[in-house]
Amino acid sequence: MKLNELLNNVRVKQVTGNAEEKEITNISIDSRNVNENSLFFAIEGFKTDGHKFIQDALNKGVRAVVLQNPAALPDQIFEHYSAVKIVVEDSRKALAEFSDRFFGSPSKKIKLVGVTGTKGKTTTAFFLKSLFEYTGRKAGLIGTIANYIGDEELKTMLTTPQSHEINFLLDRMVKAGCRYCSMEVSSHALDLHRADYLDFDYAIFTNITSDHMDYHLTFDNYLKAKKILFDMLPENAAAVINADDPNANELVRGTKAKVVKYGASEKADFRIKEITYSLEGTDFVVVYKNKEYKLHTKLIGHFNAYNATAAFAVGLLESIDADEVIRAIKNSPQVPGRFEVVSGGEKKIIIDYAHTADSLMQALKAVRNIVGNSRPVYTVFGCGGDRDRSKRPIMGRIASEMSDKVFVTSDNPRTENPSAIIDEIVQGIKKDNYTVIENREEAIKKAIQMSEKDAVILIAGKGHENYQEINGVRTHFSDKETAVKYLNL
Ligand SMILES: CC(=O)N[C@H]1[C@@H](OP(=O)(O)OP(=O)(O)OC[C@H]2O[C@@H](n3ccc(=O)[nH]c3=O)[C@H](O)[C@@H]2O)O[C@H](CO)[C@@H](O)[C@@H]1O[C@H](C)C(=O)N[C@@H](C)C(=O)N[C@H](CCC(=O)O)C(=O)O
Ligand SMILES: Nc1ncnc2c1ncn2[C@@H]1O[C@H](COP(=O)(O)OP(=O)(O)OP(=O)(O)O)[C@@H](O)[C@H]1O
């Protein structure tokens, strides 16, 4: 696309240089990853400032730069490189707007279902993708585990990518014939304008409990970030919200979209009742418009009835035949690392991505509900470094109170000292039922080897992750592979 054509369709404060003949074939926010046809966006980040790398980008051939701080580099340097300098109010917002125009507003060409909430985003997005595909609608997915264009899997580093990557993915989906996309929308993404300008058809709210306080600082800010998704919905969209969550009404206050509620509450349009679950899956009933629907999913736990119902609601609102939707949910596969059972005969290992206080409690409640109090329950977990510290002692207390024995270990210490993280976890533990083993493989091995043959071992925090990140270096590590290895020894 010619740069001037793009500039005619976006808001800018000032353009210097000749945009007429410049051909743009890609958008980049990283000077390490540009070529002569890139449009480079200088973003003020948390670690560094992209404005410092404009010169770098120009040296690599970039001839058009979007920036918010016009004094970052003298005009003579732009002139020297015959580069176009585009000044905007806010580079992140501009990135979203330019990306939408550059890719031809792909979110308008696909049915886009956003899923936000502290927990359940990945699971609900997977339910939706398999529901669409099972009923003959090719679909994509953007989320924590990976991004998918139909069956093609693309690696990801973030739950919700940057706005140019989202638009790139949606464009690829449209071109590949996808009619639907389910997308996890994190609070970071909403706050950092990654989802601006997207045309959502549905926005699902799963729940909100404390997390990411390192970033948002207060619960109120966290809630406000989630609310952005519902504030941006157009009139013809639907907000599908968990009516049982005390903050649900606040999120949809003022939304233009139609509000549809699910949950056990009497007020729910899709009312969930009679939830039962075992290691074989979850059964429940949904009442909608005075009709009762019996549902089953392979996914285990009370909360998965909620995740499945959110998807069920979207299916019915899309006018897909209810029986087909029910079959699709029944057929929906295990989501990697989400209450995933690895069986060693009677001994059961459950790999779960619970890495917040609430989700650890939910996961342990589910374990206790299934196996009762007679079988020993072990929990192996740690807390991530460079992340919310307030959850560490709380998770320690929950693990210790709800398990027979706890192994406190490492979970991506990142740039923090692993033993300092563990100390903060241990501060919350009041019972003498824990052991510290910093090395995660050793902790899992020990839990498996010392546990009784009818024990249930919950390995929490990493789920699908296939790495352990220490000091910025990721080395291959998988809870599931490790569990299988020691179960089979
Ligand atoms: C807080 C946050 O969202 N940070 C993300 C952000 O980094 P940043 O804005 O701080 O960027 P920075 O490193 O300061 O650099 C500033 C700019 O200079 C550029 N640069 C830098 C170096 C260079 O040589 N050249 C160059 O151009 C960078 O590309 C960037 O544009 O942009 C980076 C590039 O896309 C992301 O990798 C990074 O995610 C970090 C790793 C991260 O941990 N993000 C987490 C907190 C996150 O976003 N999580 C949410 C939610 C997860 C959940 O729900 O549990 C998610 O959606 O994933
Ligand atoms: N609806 C829910 N309510 C509470 N807990 C849930 C719910 N769904 C899943 N969980 C728990 O949270 C864990 C993570 O689930 P999931 O990956 O679906 O959430 P997420 O919102 O995508 O999380 P993240 O932000 O970390 O990517 C699960 O392994 C399970 O323990």
Ligand SMILES: N[C@H](CCC[C@H](N)C(=O)O)C(=O)O
């Ligand atoms: N998307 C989340 C995942 C956390 C998973 C846990 N294993 C950890 O490292 O804390 C984050 O980056 O904060």
Ligand SMILES: [Mg+2]
């Ligand atoms: Mg997720």
